[in-house]
Amino acid sequence: xxxxxFKKTGKKGxxxxxxVIAEKRSKLDGRAIDDLxxxxxxxxxxxxxxxxxxxWIEKGAQPTASVRNLLIKKGILRGKxxxxxxxxxxxxxxxxTPAVEKSENS
Numbered sequence: 001x002x003x004x005x006f007k008k009t010g011k012k013g014x015x016x017x018x019x020v021i022a023e024k025r026s027k028l029d030g031r032a033i034d035d036l037x038x039x040x041x042x043x044x045x046x047x048x049x050x051x052x053x054x055x056w057i058e059k060g061a062q063p064t065a066s067v068r069n070l071l072i073k074k075g076i077l078r079g080k081x082x083x084x085x086x087x088x089x090x091x092x093x094x095x096x097t098p099a100v101e102k103s104e105n106s
Contacts, residue, residue, distance in 0.1 A: 002061040004053065006039070007032060016040055019048060019067060021056055039070065050076050 003024040010016040017039040020032035034056070037048035053076055057063070063071060065084045071077040 004063040004067050
């Protein structure tokens with residue numbers, strides 16, 4: 001299955017992200033099929049080829065959550081943004097547990 005996802009490039013501390021088409025389970029630094037644009041998170045700028053993105057989505061490529069949120073922000077896709085980050089471990093550990101009542105007669 002094909003996915004539209006980010007590919008990290010650039011130096012340490014100066015990363016840039018490429019928006020590429022690649023296999024869903026391939027490595028982030030792996031081989032890409034097509035290049036759709038770029039994102040500079042330091043300057044908060046992005047350039048996305050709208051026609052290529054829409055053509056790949058018609059062919060069945062699914063964007064990852066982060067890429068989908070970017071495409072919605074740029075106006076290429078419509079819909080609600082997806083929460084990208086999962087809950088932290090501290091939040092999971094502090095979940096209330098059901099109280100079990102013990103009978104004193106047993």
